[in-house]
Amino acid sequence: MTSVRQLPALITLSWDQRAGRACVWCKQPLTTGAVSAGRILEQVCAHVQDVEVWACPPCDADGNPSAPLQPGGNTAMNTVQTQPAIDAATLLNPEMRGILVANMLDKFPEMKAEFAHRGVGQMLAFLAVGVDSPEPVSPSPMVDDFWHAFLLHTKAYREFCTDQLGKFVDHQPGFLDKDEHGGGKALRARTVEAITAAGYVVDLEFWPELDIADCSQCHANCHNSPKHNTAQTT
Known part of the structure; x- marks a missing residue:
């Protein structure tokens, strides 16, 4: 019987791996043929933060899209499905x-x-x-x-x-x-x-x-853009 690799801890994954855009094993960007590697289960207090992770075909240990979850979870679906929204926390x-x-x-x-x-x-x-x-x-x-x-x-x-x-x-x-x-x-x-x-x-x-109909502006109008004009208001 072929053994299946234990999924890594959630905290060790990159943003792209958690979002399903990179292989959970090799970290390379995913394109076509990605398969579900299972779900990593995590809970902080009352907050369930499970994440489904994906693998590229070469890294898929058994060449099939099903893999067990971390202890305590259910088995992953055999078909690729729309991924649930991820809690960015x-x-x-x-x-x-x-x-x-x-x-x-x-x-x-x-x-x-x-x-x-x-x-x-x-x-x-x-x-x-x-x-x-x-x-x-x-x-x-x-x-x-x-x-x-x-x-x-x-x-x-x-x-x-x-x-x-x-x-x-x-x-x-x-x-x-x-x-x-x-x-x-x-x-x-x-x-x-x-x-x-x-x-x-x-x-x-x-x-x-x-x-609501009227915009309530951010108190500092903070943003992430390097282009801003402190003399103007919105």
Whole structure:
């Protein structure tokens, strides 16, 4: 009987591996013929953060798309299916996630821990899509608060950007040209669309302006673009 390799720990995977864009074994980009290698099961407190991972045909141990899960899970489906949305919180190690949650609860005593955990995920999703976005993206005020909290941990933030995103994501306070970029609400809508397209969970409670007619601008109009004009407003 052919043995099946044990799936790696979730924390050791790159962003592309977690998102299903790279092979779980060799880390090479996936094109055609990718097969499911199974699901890695992880739970932080009450939050289930399971991730289905994929392999290129040469790395598929048995040349077939079925593989067992980590202990405690069910077997993977034999057919390739649409991948479920990924909680971007899994991009960051549990210890640092806990620190950020604690920071936010200290700053906002009325905030619930469950909400803070979700906020960390939305902030990380924003960073993940913003790193290579051809157009500027912008966080909501709530997501921006989580970004500011992460930025205060300069070493951890730098390591996260380097290890998971491949390059440093700058924080750019200022105002982008409204005629060129459509204003704050349009930027936030573009951000949510990018998060969805990348396969991450979108939690609309953290993007409330997208459900109302009038845009409630980010208090600092922060964004990830190197091009900004502090003399203009949106």
